Each structure stands twice: as C-alpha cells, then as structure tokens.
Amino acid sequence: MRKHSLLLIGLVLGLTTFGQDFNGWKTLSKVTVEKRFDETLNFEIDYPTFSDEVKKLDGKVIELEGWMIPLEELQGESYFVLSSLPFANCFFCGGAGPETVAEVFAKEKIKFTEKRIKVRGKLKINADDPLKLMYILQEAEIVN
Incomplete structure (x- = not known):
C-alpha cells in the first residue's frame, strides 16, 4: 500500500511540475x-x-495568450498587435511596459475579436529596430 501511495504522490508532483503550461508573458517579462x-x-x-x-x-x-489591440486600420488583417493585458491596461494605454505586447504576423488573416485569444508562432526578439516592438511572432496561427 505504501508503495502505491508513494507512486501516486510522485505522479501528482510530476504532473504539477512538468504538466504546467509554459507561461510566455511571464518569461518574456524577463x-x-x-x-x-x-x-x-x-x-x-x-x-x-x-x-x-x-x-x-x-x-x-511559442504560444501567447492575450488581446488584439483594436487598431482600426489593422482589424481583420494578418498583422496585429497582441497584448498580454486587456486594452484598457495595455502598454499603449499606459498600464504596462513594452514587454507586454508583441507584433503578430499571421499565416492567414485573423478576424478581429475583443475576446482573449491564443496564438502560436515563431518568436523573433528585436533589440535593434526602434520602429518595431521587442517581440515579434512570425508565421502565427490561432490555437483553439
């Protein structure tokens, strides 16, 4: 019985340690x-x-969850800005820093939504081009 209990505890601890989702925004805040x-x-x-x-x-x-920044000219396109925070608190509105947003270049057009979305794409970090955000997701797609 004790052997089974230890095995069960080990499985639970393993699942909580290794089964957690990657927290992209927390990592990108570093x-x-x-x-x-x-x-x-x-x-x-x-x-x-x-x-x-x-x-x-x-x-x-990587995968990131967040909200599309409602820039009128970008709605429904394959390029948008994703914020880790809702629009009222996003970087552009004064509630956070530049590490809380990412430029997203999608494989296909993504219809604008005010709901939280999850996207997957290849991360490019940008330390040199001041006309771009510091995080860029390329070849991105919506994750269900």
Missing part, C-alpha cells in the same frame, strides 16, 4: 529596458536587454 536618445528619430526610445531565458526562445515556436 527583460530590462533602458531609455536612450535616438538621433535618427530625435527622441528617447526603449532599448531592451533580454535575459538568457528570453534569448533561448529566439527562433523557437
């Missing part, structure tokens, strides 16, 4: 941001320094 003056743009911009954990994800397929 970045520091430094403001620097950009002479080309003529104002201060955020330059990220990514943790080793984030760097390891560059080029890997």
Whole structure:
C-alpha cells in the first residue's frame, strides 16, 4: 500500500511540475529596458536587454495568450498587435511596459475579436529596430 501511495504522490508532483503550461508573458517579462536618445528619430526610445531565458526562445515556436489591440486600420488583417493585458491596461494605454505586447504576423488573416485569444508562432526578439516592438511572432496561427 505504501508503495502505491508513494507512486501516486510522485505522479501528482510530476504532473504539477512538468504538466504546467509554459507561461510566455511571464518569461518574456524577463527583460530590462533602458531609455536612450535616438538621433535618427530625435527622441528617447526603449532599448531592451533580454535575459538568457528570453534569448533561448529566439527562433523557437511559442504560444501567447492575450488581446488584439483594436487598431482600426489593422482589424481583420494578418498583422496585429497582441497584448498580454486587456486594452484598457495595455502598454499603449499606459498600464504596462513594452514587454507586454508583441507584433503578430499571421499565416492567414485573423478576424478581429475583443475576446482573449491564443496564438502560436515563431518568436523573433528585436533589440535593434526602434520602429518595431521587442517581440515579434512570425508565421502565427490561432490555437483553439
């Protein structure tokens, strides 16, 4: 009996440790941001320094859950911005930092929704181009 109990406890502990979903936004938050003056743009911009954990994800397929930013001209297209937070709290609205949003380039057009969605795509981290967000999901698709 004791042997079965230990086996059951081991299985439960294993499931709770290894069975948890990857928390993409929590991992992507492991970045520091430094403001620097950009002479080309003529104002201060955020330059990220990514943790080793984030760097390891560059080029890997990941899943992120979040909300589509309702930019009128982008609705229904294959390009949109995904926020880890609802629109009222997103980075563009002053409630969070630039690590809470990602540019999404979808394989196919995705209809705009105000509901939370999950997307899967190949992560590209961006430390150099100030005209793009620091996280970019390429070849993305909706996950049901």
